Structures are given as C-alpha cells and as structure tokens.
Amino acid sequence: MGYRRNKSSAILSILLVLSVSASFSIRSAAFMPVYRCNNTEKAIALTFDDGPHPKYTPRILDILDKYDIKATFFFIGQNIVYYRDTAKMVYERGHEIGNHTYDHTIISKCSPEKVEEEISENDRMITSINGIGSSLFRPPQGSYRKSDLDIINKLGYRTVLWSLDTEDWKHTSPERIYRYVTGNIKDGDIILFHDYISGENTTIPALEILIPELLREGYRFVTVSELIARSG
Ligand SMILES: [Zn+2]
Known part of the structure; x- marks a missing residue:
C-alpha cells in the first residue's frame, strides 16, 4: 500500500x-523581449525612439509617406505633452505608437512602483493621442531587469528591443548607417533609429538612401505589431 x-x-x-x-x-x-522575428517573408520594421519632436518627426513622416511605409514610434510621455500636435500627426498618418517611459527613465535603476508609474503615465499620454494606448514597450537604453519584465507584462505590454542599432544617436554618418544596415539586414529585423537626437541629425539623410535600396532588395516595411503577427 x-x-x-x-x-x-x-x-x-x-x-x-x-x-x-x-x-x-x-x-x-x-x-520575453522581442529582438527580431522569424519567418516574416522579408518583412522588417523601422523603429524611432525619443520623439515626438516638432522639427525632425514630420520630416521622417514625409520620407515614410513618400514610400508608403508604416513604422513604429516609441514616444516619451513628456514629449507628447510638449509636442502634442506632432504626436497626433504620427498617429493620423497611420503609424504605430509604442511606450518609451514618461520621462526617459532608466527603469533598471528604479523601484517597482516607479517602473509601473513611468509606463502607466505614458500609457495615459498615448491613449490621449490614439484612444487605445499601446502594447509595445521599449526600455530606455534597452536596460531592464528580469523583475521589470513582470511589471511590463502585468501592464499588458510586450518588451521590444532591436536587432540592428544604426547608432544614429552617436551621429553616425548616413553612409556608414547605410553600409551597416544593407550589409547585415535579415528577414524579421527590427531596426533602431531615433526621431530626436541632440545636435546634428544623420537619421534623415540615412533614411533617404537606405529605404529605396531595401525596397529594391525586396524588403517590406511593417510596424512591429505586424512583424510579430506575421511571425506567428
Ligand atoms: Zn531612448
């Protein structure tokens, strides 16, 4: 027995x-955080962090419109407060909005309460622009702890990082960004750009030479949500 x-x-x-x-x-x-997606049939996603910005963001929107491309913008909540019209322009022109904290806070250095506040406060800002909020979160500097993922997930968010960093934030030359991306691009890549950089901006001239070449190579540009959905 x-x-x-x-x-x-x-x-x-x-x-x-x-x-x-x-x-x-x-x-x-x-x-788990998403870096890139598999089996997307040559779909890739352009992402822009740290906006909206009234000078640079509309110029990026014009380039995206020229090629009929949709992208994902990871907004800082405080910048939505400053530049509300620009934030609305991004939404109204059909792009996806992601959450990049309220104040560009490095969440891995914060208390759990502060992490939740940074994400929730920006979610309210995004909701005031698009009516639905967001489900994509990108931590500033890509820095997070495992415990932060619990909070991000609990708030209904998925963490999105990137597979190609153009280093436009370092004022990398457009030609160098072009060579790096065209030399490394793969199906399902998530490409990191910024729509606001303090000082000289190389993002816009880089996009002007990069997008037509990637289209010529047969890549299709989609939002991060669509890229995730395509990969099943
Ligand atoms: Zn950032």
Whole structure:
C-alpha cells in the first residue's frame, strides 16, 4: 500500500513538473523581449525612439509617406505633452505608437512602483493621442531587469528591443548607417533609429538612401505589431 502511494505520488510529481514547465514555456513566449522575428517573408520594421519632436518627426513622416511605409514610434510621455500636435500627426498618418517611459527613465535603476508609474503615465499620454494606448514597450537604453519584465507584462505590454542599432544617436554618418544596415539586414529585423537626437541629425539623410535600396532588395516595411503577427 505504502509503495503504491509513493509510486502514485511520484507520478503526480512528474505530471506537476511537466505542467509547470509547459505553462512556463507558454508564458515565456509572450513574456520575453522581442529582438527580431522569424519567418516574416522579408518583412522588417523601422523603429524611432525619443520623439515626438516638432522639427525632425514630420520630416521622417514625409520620407515614410513618400514610400508608403508604416513604422513604429516609441514616444516619451513628456514629449507628447510638449509636442502634442506632432504626436497626433504620427498617429493620423497611420503609424504605430509604442511606450518609451514618461520621462526617459532608466527603469533598471528604479523601484517597482516607479517602473509601473513611468509606463502607466505614458500609457495615459498615448491613449490621449490614439484612444487605445499601446502594447509595445521599449526600455530606455534597452536596460531592464528580469523583475521589470513582470511589471511590463502585468501592464499588458510586450518588451521590444532591436536587432540592428544604426547608432544614429552617436551621429553616425548616413553612409556608414547605410553600409551597416544593407550589409547585415535579415528577414524579421527590427531596426533602431531615433526621431530626436541632440545636435546634428544623420537619421534623415540615412533614411533617404537606405529605404529605396531595401525596397529594391525586396524588403517590406511593417510596424512591429505586424512583424510579430506575421511571425506567428
Ligand atoms: Zn531612448
């Protein structure tokens, strides 16, 4: 009797371990940050951080419109307050808005309460622009702790990083950005740009030479949400 009880409890333990690991793997698929996506059939996503900015963002929108391309803009909440009309312009021209904290705070240095506040406060700002908020979060400097992912996920957000960093934030020359991206681009890549950089902006001239070349190579530009949806 004792043996049988031990045996059945051992089987129960195994079943429990299997079910916990199965639920963990299902949870982790949505929980882990996205760097790039697989099987997207030459779809790629342009992303722009740190805006909106009244001088640079509209110029980027004009280039995207010229090629009928949609992109994802990770806004800072404080900049939505300053440049509300520019934020609305991004939404009305059909682009996706992501959350980049309220104040460009490095969340890995904050208390859990502050992390939640930074994301929630910006979610309210984004909702005031597009009526629905966002489900994509990009931590400033790509810096986060594992514990931050719990908070991000609890707030209904998916963490989005990138697979190609153009380093436009370092004022990298347009030609160098062009060579780096065209030399490394792959199906499903998420490309990091900025629509606001303090000082000389190389993003706009880089886009002007890069987009027509990637289109010529057969790449299609989609929003991050669409890229994730395509990869299944
Ligand atoms: Zn940033």
